[in-house]
Amino acid sequence: xxxxxxxxxxxxxxxxxxxxxxxxxxxxxxxxxxxxxxxxxxxxxxxxxxxxxxxxxxxxxxxxxxxxxxxxxxxxxxxxxxxxxxxxxxxxxxxxxxxxxxxxxxxxxxxxxxxxxxxxxxxxxxxxxxxxxxxxxxxxxxxxxxxxxxxxxxxxxxx
Numbered sequence: 323x324x325x326x327x328x329x330x331x332x333x334x335x336x337x338x339x340x341x342x343x344x345x346x347x348x349x350x351x352x353x354x355x356x357x358x359x360x361x362x363x364x365x366x367x368x369x370x371x372x373x374x375x376x377x378x379x380x381x382x383x384x385x386x387x388x389x390x391x392x393x394x395x396x397x398x399x400x401x402x403x404x405x406x407x408x409x410x411x412x413x414x415x416x417x418x419x420x421x422x423x424x425x426x427x428x429x430x431x432x433x434x435x436x437x438x439x440x441x442x443x444x445x446x447x448x449x450x451x452x453x454x455x456x457x458x459x460x461x462x463x464x465x466x467x468x469x470x471x472x473x474x475x476x477x478x479x480x481x
Contacts, residue, residue: 356409359464366406368428368435370463373407377461381471385413387454388446388480394454397480398423399438399445401461406435410462416455 361371377384386397401411406428412420426442428435438445457478460470 356462356466358466359409361465366435367404368406368430370407370465370467373404374463374465374467374469377401377404378469381469382477384459384471385457385473386478386480387457387475389451392451394449394451395446396449396454396457397446398459401459402426402438402442402445403436406430407464408461409464409466412460412462414458415449416453417458420458420460 359369361369363369363372365372367373367376380400383400384398385401386399388395388397396413396415398411398413401408401423402425405411405425408425411423411425413423414420424443426438429437429439455475456473458470458472460468462468
């Protein structure tokens with residue numbers, strides 16, 4: 323039942339699309355870099371249809387910053403936890419250039435395809451202490467729609 327509710331919500335929500343994101347092609351006029359994936363709800367939250375409603379209402383949790391052991395740690399744990407349904411996550415710190423956060427693979431064929439395993443790498447990266455004042459994030463869903471958010475340090479600083 324919940325899958326149908328989430329699907330209904332997802333179908334009523336729009337996205338920016340590949341033109342707004344600029345990621346659907348490599349910019350050189352060649353074949354698209356990404357192609358939309360089938361949107362059959364699986365009940366395992368592995369498609370944009372299933373994860374987009376969740377990420378839309380939990381946008382304030384996309385990133386976190388933690389001052390720890392003399393470093394600023396930038397966490398993308400929330401987005402990594404819903405990565406099946408995403409094609410790409412890009413981010414910028416303090417109005418710097420956008421960079422891509424490499425997404426670990428989905429663990430399809432398991433009970434928790436979105437689980438973060440040790441072999442998937444760390445869900446954070448370290449920066450010099452006090453260096454993160456703001457973070458901008460853009461996500462590209464596997465249906466080629468997009469979403470973005472901007473955060474100030476005070477909005478996402480963990481205790």
